Amino acid sequence: MASAEFQLQLKGYGLTTAHILYRLPDHPKILQTYVWQNYDMAPDFPELSRFLDFWRTKIEGALHSVDVAHRKLIGPSEWRKVDASFLVN
Known part of the structure; x- marks a missing residue:
């Protein structure tokens, strides 16, 4: 049986990372x-949208910015033709 993460990748999901900057509730000029x-x-x-909606409604720290990186881990194979090979002692 394949893992749940692998099954998501087969459905087209990719690994997403969000770097979130938010303001501290007691010190709004300081970013965390x-x-x-x-x-x-x-x-x-x-x-991510569901998580950010949760953040806005349940967490006191106001969002400052969100940077998102996304990478599909399963895709077409990458290959290149090798015209020659050399034996090195």
């Missing part, structure tokens, strides 16, 4: 960082 990572579907990012 949080890194979120999960499998999500680009370009809509429903899992």
Whole structure:
């Protein structure tokens, strides 16, 4: 049986990382960082959107910015033709 993460990758999900900067509730001029990572579907990012909605409603720290990186881990194989090989002693 394949893992749940592998099954998500077969459905088109990729590893998504969000670097979140937010303001501290007691000191709004100070920024704190949080890194979120999960499998999500680009370009809509429903899992990240759900997390950010949760953040806005349940967490006091106001969001400053969110940087997103996304990578599909399963894709077409990459190969190149080798015209020659050399034996090195």
